Amino acid sequence: MYSIRGKFFEDWKVGDEIETGARTVTETDIVLFAGLSGDHNPLHTDEEFAKKSVFGTRVAHGFLIHSISIGLINQTGYFDGTVMAQLGHKNVSFLKGTIAGDTIRVRCKITKLEETSKNDRGVMTFEALIINQRDEVVAKSERMLMIKKRSG
Numbered sequence: 001m002y003s004i005r006g007k008f009f010e011d012w013k014v015g016d017e018i019e020t021g022a023r024t025v026t027e028t029d030i031v032l033f034a035g036l037s038g039d040h041n042p043l044h045t046d047e048e049f050a051k052k053s054v055f056g057t058r059v060a061h062g063f064l065i066h067s068i069s070i071g072l073i074n075q076t077g078y079f080d081g082t083v084m085a086q087l088g089h090k091n092v093s094f095l096k097g098t099i100a101g102d103t104i105r106v107r108c109k110i111t112k113l114e115e116t117s118k119n120d121r122g123v124m125t126f127e128a129l130i131i132n133q134r135d136e137v138v139a140k141s142e143r144m145l146m147i148k149k150r151s152g
Contacts, residue, residue: 004081009122
C-alpha cells in the first residue's frame with residue numbers, strides 16, 4: 001500500500017510559499033535534452049557559434065530548466081501522493097540564460113485555491129520562480145495542479 005506524504009488541498013492557504021532544494025545544471029543535461037527533444041539549435045550544441053551569441057557560451061534549453069524545476073518541486077515531498085493531475089502551465093517566461101555550472105532552485109507561492117464540482121479534489125494555482133545561484137530569476141510560470149482532498 002502506498003503511503004501518502006504530501007499535503008492535501010485543505011492543508012494549503014493562498015500565500016503559502018515553499019522553496020525547493022538546489023540542483024546544478026550540467027553539460028550532460030544539455031546534451032541529453034538536445035537528444036531527447038531533437039532541439040539541436042547551435043545555441044545549445046555548438047560552442048563556437050554560441051560564443052558569438054548574447055550568452056557568450058552554450059545555453060541550456062529553456063524547457064530543460066522548466067523540466068528540472070518540476071522535478072525539484074516534486075522532490076520537496078509536499079505533493080507526494082496528493083497530486084491527481086497537472087492541469088497546465090501558463091505565462092511561461094525565460095528571463096535569463098542558464099549555462100552548465102549554474103545552480104537553480106524554485107520558489108513557489110500559492111495564488112489561488114478553487115473548489116471543483118467533485119468533493120474529492122480542488123485546483124491549486126501557484127507562481128513558480130526559477131532562481132539561480134546569484135538570486136536572479138531565470139524563468140517563471142503559473143502552474144495548476146489538481147490536488148486530493150483529505151475529506152473526499
